[in-house]
Amino acid sequence: MRRPRGRRTCSKEPSTHAEAREIVFDFLEGYNLWEAFWTTVQLTVLSAVGSLIWGTLLAAMRVGPVPLMRGFGTAYVNIVRNIPLTVIILFASLGLNQTLGISLGANTFETINFRLAVLGFVAYTSAFVCEALRSGINTVPVGQAEAARAIGLNFTQVLTLIVLPQAFRSVVGPLANVLIALTKNTTVAAAIGVGEAALLMKEMIENEAQLLLIAAVFAVGFMCLTLPTGLILGWVSKKVAVKR
């Protein structure tokens, strides 16, 4: 091993591998990395479930036969998709909470902002879920439904036996992309002080000197969240895809 020279001489000479590791990673001391990433995961999962429900309802409105509901769905998607997520999240805190006094049944600052962030993510992401589902339904050729009706299946049978099974299969890939985008978007919650990964990163950069190491830790953390999602769901979407 080459000995450190000049002004880079360590005050503590690492004699073992474990000690050397301790010195390199001592900037992590006093920060709860797991808790921050756990908050990121919680934000992602809760928002994903919520936006799947609201997005499905919106998609049902957009493809349904009632003109007013179709109009509402289209308007919602076009408005929400074109507003920056940051504006929605900040508005949830400054507008809904501080101006209108909505606290979503929470008492502490942290819980209120966490819930408001989830609400904002659900409102935003459901527009993308709606579009993914709608494009999934549109990939089913009209001939499939016409053939089903021709052999005498009724509306429910056409929907549950023919159209939806094909639509669900083609929707896995686009929904996976929405989920990955959502995972990355949860960092926006840092704008209203939710203690997730990006906020912790900002705090650590302000207090610690190891800029590159800190950035690397958080980059790897997010890659651990997004890359497996992309690979696994990408594999699933190929596996279930309808060959046409």
Place this chain on the structure above:
Amino acid sequence: MSSVLYDAQGPRAKRRNVVFTLLFLVALAAVLWWLYSMLNDKGQLEWALWKPFFTGTEAWTVYIWPGLKNTLIAAALSMVIALPLGAVLGICRLSDHLWIRVPAGAIVEFFRAIPVLILMIFALAAYSEYTGVSSDDRPLYAVVTGLVLYNSSVLAEIVRAGILSLPKGQSEAAMAVGLRKNQVMRFILLPQAVTAMLPAIVSQLVVIVKDTALGGAILTFSELLASANTMSGYYGANTIASFTVVAVIYIVINFSLTSFASWLEGRLRRGKKSTGAVLGADAVEELSAPGEHVDVTHDVEKGP
């Protein structure tokens, strides 16, 4: 009206539609009334709070326009810098040489996998640590750097998908007349791919405009969203009014960009001169997520 889900409707279904319409109308009216009474209770509908935006030009010239200008500058800079970088990365990813293809692929996958906000926070700290950029310029630099790093890898995938979307006969014919690989790319594939990519590039511009707002909220970059915050402080806590005005501006900009993209897409698809290969707005969302699952030949709609 008939679709894959339901047939042309008969008299019974039409009656049912009317019932659904009425029920939905009632629900919508209830929600709007709840919203109105809440806003009214908190005094947010008072004319004094909305007045600055409708009478006089101060709110527009002092707060909104400077913010909007910064938003547009950051978005334009990011696009102009990211486009050539993305083109180079995308072409590198298609290279025949392993030692070019693999690093380019790694760069693209890396920057698509991490949030753009992380990149911006890092860039802001890096500029203050390693460079002499003045602290006034740093937020703009950081926002543009973050957006360039992320969007050049998304644009790289758009370029790659655009080139792969062209019919195989194009490069085969070019090679048959004796062009080199380099010439095939420069004279045959790229010019056609650029046309096919245009709608996707315009759609990506919407993503960039939206992401500049991150700078306003977290990096103290004085763009449109930040000006909403300043205004609500200056005009007596008119948070709802300021945010509404700013949101409407974003919607107008982004909706016109989206409409322009789909107009371009339709025009290219109908066009007779081109090969008909188009990379639509949908492709952008597919290509902005990491992972090898982007099956280009499947995603891209081939022309006739």
